[in-house]
Amino acid sequence: ATASPKPARWSPTVRPPRLGGAERVGVFATRSPFRPNPIGLTCVKLDHVELTDTGPIIHVLGADLRDGTPIYDIKPYIPFADCHPNACGGWIEDAPWHELDVDFPEQLQAEVPVGKLTGLTEVLRQDPRRAGSKHEPTRVYHLAYAGLDVAFTVDGDVLHVACVS
Known part of the structure; x- marks a missing residue:
């Protein structure tokens, strides 16, 4: 990049x-x-x-x-x-300032390179969605992190990691 x-x-x-x-x-x-x-x-x-x-x-x-x-x-x-x-x-x-709870299944955590999981989880906790899009609980958002595409949804105060590729 x-x-x-x-x-x-x-x-x-x-x-x-x-x-x-x-x-x-x-x-x-x-x-x-x-x-x-x-x-x-x-x-x-x-x-x-x-x-x-x-x-x-x-x-x-x-x-x-x-x-x-x-x-x-x-x-x-x-x-x-x-x-x-x-x-x-x-x-x-x-x-x-409001942080989210992060639901990150262990099998998806295993897809993250060693040493990158803590930083990724912290970025997700801080709500990486674009401002103004916080009203779509079924929308799948994407975050590029450490060469990965992290797909997630947000339902209320909980961010759910759906896919790591």
């Missing part, structure tokens, strides 16, 4: 899912990928560097990006410069 292409028309506001997709806020007050410049900044853990004939491949963990997104620069995490203990989250702190 590659980074999302630049939208044909840029908007200074977006409708974040955390606000139910009903309220617009400034794009720079969100983590939306729909920005005028597709370069982002995220804190990651360096896992290892793989040396290949074509050059080094850097493996990171905890990245807030899609597989295949290029990483242009790496800088060290410096606690006194990078940690902001008195910072606040702005509007996100007042936005309601």
Whole structure:
């Protein structure tokens, strides 16, 4: 996968899912990928560097990006410069947050690569549906995760994993 292409028309506001997709806020007050410049900044853990004939491949963990997104620069995490203990989250702190219970049958969990199940379950718990589509209990939704297609439905407060392929 590659980074999302630049939208044909840029908007200074977006409708974040955390606000139910009903309220617009400034794009720079969100983590939306729909920005005028597709370069982002995220804190990651360096896992290892793989040396290949074509050059080094850097493996990171905890990245807030899609597989295949290029990483242009790496800088060290410096606690006194990078940690902001008195910072606040702005509007996100007042936005309601509701997690789902995840019904994930063991036979489907077995289809998930080792080390990816916990992260996938957490993403599902946080309700990955598009904002505004929360009223269709029989609709089958799909989530791309770790090279998998995860199909699920949501009935009330319970997300049911239906298929992992």
